[in-house]
Amino acid sequence: MTGKRTAVLVVLDGAGDRLIPELGNKTAFQAASTPTLDTLAREGQSGLMNVIGPGMTPGSDTAHLALFGYDPSATYPGRGPLEALGAGMDSQPGDVAFRANFGTVEPDFTVVDRRAGRDISKEEGRLLQEAIDGMQIEDVTVRFVHTVEHRGALVLRGEGLSAKISDVDPHEVGKKVLTAKPLDSEAEKTARIVNALIRESFDRLKDLEVNQQRISRGRPPANILLLRGPGKHHDIPTMQKRYGIKAAVLAGGALYIGTARYVGMDHIHVEGQTGTIDTDFDNIAVKVIETIQSGYDYVFVHIKATDNASHDHDYKQKVLTIERTDAMLGKILDAVSNSVVVAVTADHTTPVSVGEHTCDPVPLVLWSDFIRPDDVIAFSEIDAARGGLGHLRGMDVTPLLLGYAGHIHKFGS
Amino acid sequence: MTGKRTAVLVVLDGAGDRLIPELGNKTAFQAASTPTLDTLAREGQSGLMNVIGPGMTPGSDTAHLALFGYDPSATYPGRGPLEALGAGMDSQPGDVAFRANFGTVEPDFTVVDRRAGRDISKEEGRLLQEAIDGMQIEDVTVRFVHTVEHRGALVLRGEGLSAKISDVDPHEVGKKVLTAKPLDSEAEKTARIVNALIRESFDRLKDLEVNQQRISRGRPPANILLLRGPGKHHDIPTMQKRYGIKAAVLAGGALYIGTARYVGMDHIHVEGQTGTIDTDFDNIAVKVIETIQSGYDYVFVHIKATDNASHDHDYKQKVLTIERTDAMLGKILDAVSNSVVVAVTADHTTPVSVGEHTCDPVPLVLWSDFIRPDDVIAFSEIDAARGGLGHLRGMDVTPLLLGYAGHIHKFGS
Numbered sequence: 001m002t003g004k005r006t007a008v009l010v011v012l013d014g015a016g017d018r019l020i021p022e023l024g025n026k027t028a029f030q031a032a033s034t035p036t037l038d039t040l041a042r043e044g045q046s047g048l049m050n051v052i053g054p055g056m057t058p059g060s061d062t063a064h065l066a067l068f069g070y071d072p073s074a075t076y077p078g079r080g081p082l083e084a085l086g087a088g089m090d091s092q093p094g095d096v097a098f099r100a101n102f103g104t105v106e107p108d109f110t111v112v113d114r115r116a117g118r119d120i121s122k123e124e125g126r127l128l129q130e131a132i133d134g135m136q137i138e139d140v141t142v143r144f145v146h147t148v149e150h151r152g153a154l155v156l157r158g159e160g161l162s163a164k165i166s167d168v169d170p171h172e173v174g175k176k177v178l179t180a181k182p183l184d185s186e187a188e189k190t191a192r193i194v195n196a197l198i199r200e201s202f203d204r205l206k207d208l209e210v211n212q213q214r215i216s217r218g219r220p221p222a223n224i225l226l227l228r229g230p231g232k233h234h235d236i237p238t239m240q241k242r243y244g245i246k247a248a249v250l251a252g253g254a255l256y257i258g259t260a261r262y263v264g265m266d267h268i269h270v271e272g273q274t275g276t277i278d279t280d281f282d283n284i285a286v287k288v289i290e291t292i293q294s295g296y297d298y299v300f301v302h303i304k305a306t307d308n309a310s311h312d313h314d315y316k317q318k319v320l321t322i323e324r325t326d327a328m329l330g331k332i333l334d335a336v337s338n339s340v341v342v343a344v345t346a347d348h349t350t351p352v353s354v355g356e357h358t359c360d361p362v363p364l365v366l367w368s369d370f371i372r373p374d375d376v377i378a379f380s381e382i383d384a385a386r387g388g389l390g391h392l393r394g395m396d397v398t399p400l401l402l403g404y405a406g407h408i409h410k411f412g413s
Numbered sequence: 414m415t416g417k418r419t420a421v422l423v424v425l426d427g428a429g430d431r432l433i434p435e436l437g438n439k440t441a442f443q444a445a446s447t448p449t450l451d452t453l454a455r456e457g458q459s460g461l462m463n464v465i466g467p468g469m470t471p472g473s474d475t476a477h478l479a480l481f482g483y484d485p486s487a488t489y490p491g492r493g494p495l496e497a498l499g500a501g502m503d504s505q506p507g508d509v510a511f512r513a514n515f516g517t518v519e520p521d522f523t524v525v526d527r528r529a530g531r532d533i534s535k536e537e538g539r540l541l542q543e544a545i546d547g548m549q550i551e552d553v554t555v556r557f558v559h560t561v562e563h564r565g566a567l568v569l570r571g572e573g574l575s576a577k578i579s580d581v582d583p584h585e586v587g588k589k590v591l592t593a594k595p596l597d598s599e600a601e602k603t604a605r606i607v608n609a610l611i612r613e614s615f616d617r618l619k620d621l622e623v624n625q626q627r628i629s630r631g632r633p634p635a636n637i638l639l640l641r642g643p644g645k646h647h648d649i650p651t652m653q654k655r656y657g658i659k660a661a662v663l664a665g666g667a668l669y670i671g672t673a674r675y676v677g678m679d680h681i682h683v684e685g686q687t688g689t690i691d692t693d694f695d696n697i698a699v700k701v702i703e704t705i706q707s708g709y710d711y712v713f714v715h716i717k718a719t720d721n722a723s724h725d726h727d728y729k730q731k732v733l734t735i736e737r738t739d740a741m742l743g744k745i746l747d748a749v750s751n752s753v754v755v756a757v758t759a760d761h762t763t764p765v766s767v768g769e770h771t772c773d774p775v776p777l778v779l780w781s782d783f784i785r786p787d788d789v790i791a792f793s794e795i796d797a798a799r800g801g802l803g804h805l806r807g808m809d810v811t812p813l814l815l816g817y818a819g820h821i822h823k824f825g826s
Binding site for chain 2: 018019027048052053054055056057058059060061062063072073076079229353357358359360381382385386390391
């Protein structure tokens with residue numbers, strides 16, 4: 001192998017598990033029929049991975065930063081910027097971003113509904129977005145994008161902004177919207193901007209025609225914007241800068257798209273790719289193959305439904321998602337096996353028995369048609385524990401992929 | 414598992430070993446009958462651990478700091494503060510503490526007996542302690558506690574103290590007590606205080622009635638205090654601060670109690686718990702169960718006799734201690750298995766063939782009734798080498814325990 005290959009990282013979200021009694025004391029990976037993953041395990045190298053570190057329970061965002069090769073303790077910007085990037089917004093170093101949602105308040109700002117009935121349509125969202133987006137407060141520009149239902153993302157751009165401010169959402173109906181307070185001396189301006197923004201959002205939204213129509217239909221008006229998860233976009237080097245590579249993300253969930261864009265990946269839209277079991281696995285396979293063939297050096301594919309099934313304690317759906325992902329992988333490898341290095345793993349364990357992320361390590365398989373095999377012949381948490389890759393951290397994955405794919409220069413001579 | 418559990422760390426001191434010819438070339442762990450430990454290995458996860466790092470021979474104090482999750486290279490305060498805390502003293506950040514012992518000198522400070530005959534009784538110790546404790550030199554308060562025989566611990570409290578001073582003990586009979594010298598510019602005051610303290614101890618002790626009685630019995634008088642092992646109590650975050658947990662230590666030896674108190678554990682007294690094979694294993698089991706049930710989040714249990722047996726080259730006693738510890742563990746698990754996460758390990762290897770600490774790694778088993786098993790079915794150095802935890806460092810143990818026990822917050826969202 002002298003030529004460069006495309007590094008392909010496939011993450012099954014929350015797919016790691018513990019022994020599941022209903023599956024004969026097997027994990028979901030053990031119970032699922034996974035001919036492709038087992039081939040990768042037989043021909044490649046397996047390992048067990050603490051994505052953040054032993055005993056550490058990863059969030060999905062921090063886990064993905066680690067998997068992309070970024071130390072989350074130094075680079076995690078908070079949820080806001082990742083959601084904003086995931087919503088297609090242009091968050092940049094220095095910006096402060098928030099998760100935003102429409103709520104319903106009385107004129108005295110007492111919260112009636114924290115989610116404005118949850119039923120904001122796409123068209124309503126467009127009109128509400130128009131009312132907010134582009135707002136200017138002092139020297140700060142406010143960008144806002146409506147995403148789904150009551151949700152959106154908001155970016156502040158201006159001089160001297162800080163994410164160190166307190167919450168405005170009282171998280172309880174019947175209480176008044178809170179005043180954002182600076183949590184350190186550098187956050188005074190941002191707190192002032194946010195408080196003005198919230199008041200201004202009420203003034204702009206309360207009499208909008210879309211809200212008058214909602215009221216006439218007996219629906220709560222979306223008459224205020226509530227903000228949470230503030231985060232400041234760090235100035236981190238992109239994957240392009242670090243490795244000189246072109247990287248792409250194919251994902252259904254905004255958080256994963258956002259985290260990938262944060263490290264410089266291009267988002268490749270796949271018709272029918274969603275965060276659920278109904279995601280179009282065939283279309284994803286076709287688009288992954290196209291992306292590889294179009295010259296991308298690094299392709300990240302995210303499958304979310306394993307995590308949803310785990311949170312719902314639904315082991316059947318978890319197994320089914322793994323099997324469909326396995327079939328998708330088979331199609332990809334049939335087409336491009338001699339031009340890729342592939343890693344398949346999970347970002348964390350979400351046992352169906354628990355329904356929440358836990359600290360249990362996840363299996364990883366690394367495959368290419370030239371890689372030296374170990375003696376593991378199946379893909380699972382149990383098998384991977386005695387694999388040739390040993391025990392790894394999440395931050396090892398991207399260097400391994402890029403190293404074998406020929407994208408990391410020799411160190412020394 | 415969604416609720417929190419109690420993390421239980423059981424350390425058999427110096428219990429790691431090499432192949433022992435008298436035991437048919439087995440280690441003590443392999444030769445001992447350990448039904449409980451083998452169950453933990455079969456149902457849990459094993460690993461091999463370099464407590465400090467590959468090739469590093471741990472001291473008992475540094476090893477325990479690492480096992481508690483503290484980097485010993487950054488947090489080890491020297492022996493003095495740990496002994497002082499182990500003696501029940503109130504050592505605080507900024508204090509300088511010493512191991513102290515009574516000796517016998519001529520009026521010109523020539524050392525006659527570095528240990529004053531070793532036979533200071535409890536009552537004599539009390540009277541000698543009264544003469545020293547509370548001494549004031551410049552702005553520095555001297556606290557002293559007699560522990561056993563000629564031994565005690567001494568704490569200096571005042572402004573600008575440093576542990577960087579040279580030794581006063583000439584470590585040889587017939588030589589004069591040395592003058593403490595500052596080893597850097599910030600230690601001048603402390604050296605001056607210590608030299609004054611040594612002289613003052615002679616003045617206060619030489620004519621005491623307890624010493625006149627010793628002389629009349631033909632015993633050497635305890636007429637001077639010799640200090641060694643100076644250390645400065647660092648300002649480190651307690652386990653309570655780092656993890657929000659309540660932690661407890663059950664140990665027979667002062668050094669282990671002191672090291673545990675240094676990181677913020679409460680010492681739970683167990684009637685009959687000692688540093689020898691005669692320690693009351695049944696009482697320890699009862700008290701461990703009580704401590705778990707009383708709401709402690711982290712319980713550290715220390716068994717010292719394995720190390721003593723190793724230093725004495727006594728493989729039979731080593732095996733016997735392991736078997737008694739195994740029975741003790743069985744009793745604990747019979748009572749509380751569904752409310753704990755347990756780790757059992759050693760702080761270092763002390764081969765009976767060597768009689769000293771060595772750098773050989775030690776086995777670790779991590780067990781809970783929900784943990785994913787590996788394929789190791791017995792607890793030993795040899796079996797653990799292919800366990801599902803792989804190869805670990807001492808500093809991994811407490812995060813692993815607390816992560817599985819539900820005491821570490823998810824990082825990210």
